[in-house]
Amino acid sequence: MRESTLWFWHIIAGAVILVFLGLHMAIMHLDDILALLGTGYANTVSAATVFARSQQTFFMVTYIVLLGAALYHGLYGCRTILFELNIGKGLQKLINWVFTLAGVGLFVYGTYVAIYLYKMKEVLP
Amino acid sequence: MSESHANAPQKVIFEVLRYIPGVDAKPRMQSYEVPAPKGLTVLDGLLWIKENLDPTLSWRSSCRMGVCGSCAMFINGLPRLACANQVAHLHSDKIIIKPLPNYAIIRDLVPDLEPFFAKHAAIKPFLIRKNIEELDNPTGEFFQSKEELVNYIQFAYCIKCGACLSACPTVATDDAYLGPQALAQAWRYIADARDEGAAEREEEIFSAHGAFRCHFAGACSEVCPKGVDPAFAIQLMKQFMFKKKLGGCKEQHGSELAPPVENWVPKKEYPKAPEHSL
Numbered sequence: 001m002r003e004s005t006l007w008f009w010h011i012i013a014g015a016v017i018l019v020f021l022g023l024h025m026a027i028m029h030l031d032d033i034l035a036l037l038g039t040g041y042a043n044t045v046s047a048a049t050v051f052a053r054s055q056q057t058f059f060m061v062t063y064i065v066l067l068g069a070a071l072y073h074g075l076y077g078c079r080t081i082l083f084e085l086n087i088g089k090g091l092q093k094l095i096n097w098v099f100t101l102a103g104v105g106l107f108v109y110g111t112y113v114a115i116y117l118y119k120m121k122e123v124l125p
Numbered sequence: 126m127s128e129s130h131a132n133a134p135q136k137v138i139f140e141v142l143r144y145i146p147g148v149d150a151k152p153r154m155q156s157y158e159v160p161a162p163k164g165l166t167v168l169d170g171l172l173w174i175k176e177n178l179d180p181t182l183s184w185r186s187s188c189r190m191g192v193c194g195s196c197a198m199f200i201n202g203l204p205r206l207a208c209a210n211q212v213a214h215l216h217s218d219k220i221i222i223k224p225l226p227n228y229a230i231i232r233d234l235v236p237d238l239e240p241f242f243a244k245h246a247a248i249k250p251f252l253i254r255k256n257i258e259e260l261d262n263p264t265g266e267f268f269q270s271k272e273e274l275v276n277y278i279q280f281a282y283c284i285k286c287g288a289c290l291s292a293c294p295t296v297a298t299d300d301a302y303l304g305p306q307a308l309a310q311a312w313r314y315i316a317d318a319r320d321e322g323a324a325e326r327e328e329e330i331f332s333a334h335g336a337f338r339c340h341f342a343g344a345c346s347e348v349c350p351k352g353v354d355p356a357f358a359i360q361l362m363k364q365f366m367f368k369k370k371l372g373g374c375k376e377q378h379g380s381e382l383a384p385p386v387e388n389w390v391p392k393k394e395y396p397k398a399p400e401h402s403l
């Protein structure tokens with residue numbers, strides 16, 4: 001893929017992270033304020049609340065989108081740092097492959113977990 | 126104190142990096158005591174050393190007025206033009222001079238600028254037009270408004286001194302990175318309303334060692350002796366590419382030929398150009 005396309009998605013992923021990480025931060029760390037506003041969850045990190053969130057379609061989708069964006073953005077950033085170390089073409093190719101496989105693998109695994117938790121609704125009381 | 130002694134110029138120490146391939150195993154520093162009368166530039170000091178103390182000292186310089194770009198050196202910790210910096214303005218009685226960092230050393234203060242000019246050539250630093258015939262056999266001038274000139278003029282002030290690359294942290298680690306000078310010059314032409322070569326330059330400037338590798342440290346703009354802002358040019362270039370990906374940038378059609386000037390009467394105060402004598 002052309003570098004300009006890779007970079008374009010790097011920027012888009014950055015913007016996505018900004019929005020979704022902001023949402024994550026608000027839910028996890030501004031729980032007192034959100035409670036004052038009559039919204040949000042009490043005790044955000046308890047297992048019951050985490051399960052409750054995971055079983056909502058909105059959160060399941062945001063987890064997957066954030067995972068994809070964070071993986072792409074982070075791995076592209078690491079690839080950039082490595083490419084700047086004056087490495088040869090062969091090593092560059094290897095890095096491209098390793099990072100692509102690692103990225104896709106982690107994304108598939110993370111997506112599977114998110115969907116698995118979402119579906120657990122049916123088995124939980 | 127006698128009058129002549131009171132007016133005697135102060136002395137400064139020039140500590141200069143010396144390296145003569147085949148003679149020196151590795152670069153070393155050598156000190157020279159130089160009289161520093163008011164107005165002495167670093168280049169004047171080097172010339173004084175060469176004439177009075179050590180004719181083997183080497184560097185590049187030509188115009189002595191900040192125009193040719195050949196005398197850029199690493200002076201007291203920053204890349205600067207030797208001819209455009211007075212010793213008094215450095216506020217130190219020790220002037221430490223080394224060749225520009227991020228380049229191989231040919232000899233003493235002479236850096237190897239070959240890779241620098243190769244990168245400059247790679248971005249095709251000239252107007253590219255689809256109609257080559259008009260370029261080869263021009264019949265007029267391409268139109269350009271004052272506003273269009275403002276779009277690129279500051280980037281056209283580059284004198285190819287190489288100081289920006291020597292300050293760039295990305296160039297320091299990535300030899301293949303095009304660097305601020307070449308990228309700024311690419312933008313100088315892409316932003317020119319007469320140019321049609323953006324697509325032709327894209328492969329080079331948006332490669333894995335092109336504009337996207339700029340971390341926006343801004344050191345290039347900080348040290349540029351001509352006030353060019355290469356870091357800004359690179360950000361404009363990234364913005365251009367981003368908009369293009371979103372479908373917001375149409376291919377530029379270079380400006381048309383300007384109509385010939387009619388009924389032009391030269392101003393009286395301008396003397397007539399001399400006739401050709403050959």
Ligand code: SF4
Nearest residue numbers: 283284286287289349
């Ligand atoms: S941009 Fe400035 S520092 Fe860089 S080569 Fe041109 S004049 Fe020198």
Ligand code: FES
Nearest residue numbers: 187189194196208
């Ligand atoms: S000698 Fe020409 S710029 Fe310094």
